[in-house]
Amino acid sequence: MTVSEETGTRALLDALRSARLYDLEQPRYVGAPTFPAHHPGYLYMLHRRHEPGLGEARTSASGMIVMAEHSGTHIDALCHQAENLLMFGGTRADASVQGPRGFSALAAEDIPVITGRGVLLDAAAARDSHRLAAREQVSAGDLARAEKHQGTEVREGDIVLVRTGTGGLWHRPEAYLDGAAIGRGASEWLAERKPVAVGADNVAWDLPGHEDPGLGSLPGHTLLIIRSGIYIIENVFLEELARDRVYEFVFICVPLKFEGATGSPVRPLALAPGTTSKAM
Numbered sequence: 001m002t003v004s005e006e007t008g009t010r011a012l013l014d015a016l017r018s019a020r021l022y023d024l025e026q027p028r029y030v031g032a033p034t035f036p037a038h039h040p041g042y043l044y045m046l047h048r049r050h051e052p053g054l055g056e057a058r059t060s061a062s063g064m065i066v067m068a069e070h071s072g073t074h075i076d077a078l079c080h081q082a083e084n085l086l087m088f089g090g091t092r093a094d095a096s097v098q099g100p101r102g103f104s105a106l107a108a109e110d111i112p113v114i115t116g117r118g119v120l121l122d123a124a125a126a127r128d129s130h131r132l133a134a135r136e137q138v139s140a141g142d143l144a145r146a147e148k149h150q151g152t153e154v155r156e157g158d159i160v161l162v163r164t165g166t167g168g169l170w171h172r173p174e175a176y177l178d179g180a181a182i183g184r185g186a187s188e189w190l191a192e193r194k195p196v197a198v199g200a201d202n203v204a205w206d207l208p209g210h211e212d213p214g215l216g217s218l219p220g221h222t223l224l225i226i227r228s229g230i231y232i233i234e235n236v237f238l239e240e241l242a243r244d245r246v247y248e249f250v251f252i253c254v255p256l257k258f259e260g261a262t263g264s265p266v267r268p269l270a271l272a273p274g275t276t277s278k279a280m
Contacts, residue, residue, distance in 0.1 A: 019274055021271055022246070022269065022272070023237070025072070026073050026236075028071075030043060033235075034071050034203070038068040041071035042065075044064070045063055047063060048060060067265070069265070071265075073265065074234060074263050076232045077103075077106060077108045077110070078111075079091075079097075079262050081218075081221045087226060088106060091106060102262070103261075107258075108255055108257065108262065113255075116157060117158050118248070118249045119154055119159070120161050120163060120238060120242065121147060121154070121163070121247075122146055122163045123142040124163055125146070125149070125242065127145075130165055131166065131169075131179075132179075132180035134178045134179060135179075135181070138181070139183050139186055140185040141185075142186065150245075151247075152247045154190070156193060157195065158193075158195045158196070159251040159253070160190060160193075160197075162199070163200075163238040164180035164182075164200065165180070167237050167238050170237070176202075181205065182207075183207070183220075186220075197232070197233060198224060198231070199233030199234065203234065203235060206218040206220045220232070249271055251268065252268065252271070253268040254266065
């Protein structure tokens with residue numbers, strides 16, 4: 001390592017040590033809220049325990065995790081959705097790319113490490129509300145209002161996280177599943193700004209059970225994933241960012257390389273300056 005490289009590494013480490021780090025993953029537990037199509041969501045079984053009489057002082061414990069790829073805080077791969085059997089980029093969803101072991105195109109292992117400028121749009125706070133009402137849909141106007149209210153501007157290549165306040169209900173599954181969501185107009189507004197990824201503090205980005213007159217169920221998934229190639233991250237924990245009014249930050253999200261999978265659990269992180277939040 002050269003002197004200049006060492007100096008640069010030290011400066012980077014100093015910056016990281018002084019940064020505020022926000023963990024944006026919701027805890028995973030048996031019974032956590034899960035979109036109905038992905039039940040049972042998350043299961044954990046302890047199959048090896050610490051017990052006496054095993055012949056030595058050291059003992060081991062280990063368990064088995066069984067989970068849907070679209071449970072908990074997770075990211076949707078581009079193969080997750082198709083429109084008229086066409087996925088993003090015109091890739092046909094047929095036997096040439098999908099089979100018993102998953103997808104050979106647009107799958108979870110193809111999702112890059114997502115890092116860049118993160119923006120929180122607090123739709124609830126922009127309406128002077130702690131939490132939007134059950135089954136309420138965030139509109140394009142709400143996002144524009146949040147942008148103006150916060151003094152932040154969404155730019156091409158950003159990662160945009162939308163807060164409804166529903167994330168505070170994570171340990172009340174019935175209320176969480178009935179929470180607010182992102183409406184079609186808001187998804188169109190975001191797609192026009194060309195972010196790398198979007199995320200929200202609710203179970204499915206879109207409103208479960210709602211049918212859009214033109215696009216049917218989950219219109220945001222069609223507009224963002226299929227038509228625009230924009231990743232969606234669901235069940236993101238945004239309460240601490242909102243509490244501290246951190247609206248711009250360095251966002252880091254590392255999907256797991258599950259070959260053929262239609263999504264991956266993630267533990268997103270937000271890094272903000274250690275003193276006052278400044279525009280990046």
